[in-house]
Amino acid sequence: RASRQTAATRPELQLSFEFFPPKTDAMEERFWDSIHKLAPLNPRFVSVTYGAGGTTRERTLRMVSKIKTDTGVDAAAHLTCVGASKDEVDAVIRGFQAAGIGRIVALRGDPPEGIGRPFTPHPEGYQNAADLVAGIRRIGDFDISVAAYPEKHPQSANWQEDIDNLKRKLDAGATRAITQMFFNNADYLRYLDRARSAGITAPIVPGIQPIHSFKQISGFAARCGASIPDWMAERFAGLEDDPETHALVAAAISAEQITELLDEGVTEFHIYTLNRSNLALALARFLGRRPG
Numbered sequence: 001r002a003s004r005q006t007a008a009t010r011p012e013l014q015l016s017f018e019f020f021p022p023k024t025d026a027m028e029e030r031f032w033d034s035i036h037k038l039a040p041l042n043p044r045f046v047s048v049t050y051g052a053g054g055t056t057r058e059r060t061l062r063m064v065s066k067i068k069t070d071t072g073v074d075a076a077a078h079l080t081c082v083g084a085s086k087d088e089v090d091a092v093i094r095g096f097q098a099a100g101i102g103r104i105v106a107l108r109g110d111p112p113e114g115i116g117r118p119f120t121p122h123p124e125g126y127q128n129a130a131d132l133v134a135g136i137r138r139i140g141d142f143d144i145s146v147a148a149y150p151e152k153h154p155q156s157a158n159w160q161e162d163i164d165n166l167k168r169k170l171d172a173g174a175t176r177a178i179t180q181m182f183f184n185n186a187d188y189l190r191y192l193d194r195a196r197s198a199g200i201t202a203p204i205v206p207g208i209q210p211i212h213s214f215k216q217i218s219g220f221a222a223r224c225g226a227s228i229p230d231w232m233a234e235r236f237a238g239l240e241d242d243p244e245t246h247a248l249v250a251a252a253i254s255a256e257q258i259t260e261l262l263d264e265g266v267t268e269f270h271i272y273t274l275n276r277s278n279l280a281l282a283l284a285r286f287l288g289r290r291p292g
């Protein structure tokens, strides 16, 4: 079983960690504490999200630049094109370039009213993520990641449309896709089959969401169209006031998920940290990664 191999025999394994820009001093302390604990795991990159409509533009840039200078780990800035003109978005891309940031996670973003609402591009803006990728490519030689949806993006009318859209983003110059969180590995594996059948050869890296809080993650999942399986809800039922058992169940669920994926031949993982290090550190152990 691949999941029982040692790290030494799996040099191809790649990890990345996603963070969000902290809002308060206390949150910023936790952010850096987690970065400093995860950086020694030698991730391919650490990424920092971009608030809807560019609300975190300065903070995203500051965090990404500082991650690189403080830890030496490569950092990626997320970028969205919702609610902004091409000139405004291009200025942000040039700002990343000037700060020596070579990686971008390129996204359309959602209207402020939420993901379920129809998306209207800015009249002078990029039309969608594929258009944004092409724009980034015109400006510089960035490593570009894009989003993929193992349960289909809620606005794709059918699978064909969804996979065609992923293909357009990769054809426009993205290097890899990173998936939305999912908890049923069969959804991801079916999605890979669909993408490969459509001629997509780029890596589609599974986005793994450790469950720091079942209540919070269920809320996120509902908003972004990811489903929570009944078996998972049952495992967390009644643990709201028992953080220790909650954390043990969460670690077991994510470990089970990545162990299965390893055994299916998956070698790249993107972990949504929510700026916390404990479950991400535990998962890295399952992947044979230790600090150093």
Ligand code: FAD
Binding pocket: 048, 049, 050, 051, 052, 053, 078, 079, 080, 105, 106, 107, 108, 109, 110, 115, 127, 128, 129, 130, 146, 147, 148, 153, 154, 155, 156, 157, 161, 162, 165, 169, 178, 179, 180, 181, 207
């Ligand atoms: P797109 O790829 O543009 O697709 C969106 C929808 O439009 C799809 O249904 C697609 O099929 C359809 N579509 C696109 N082009 C066409 C076309 N020409 N014709 C018909 N249909 C079309 N959001 C943030 O605000 N900040 C972040 O930092 C952030 N990071 C993320 C990271 C990851 C890994 C993921 C998976 C999501 C992230 N998101 C983030 C959320 C993302 O912005 C939303 O999921 C958004 O709804 C879609 O973005 P997209 O880049 O996938 O859009």
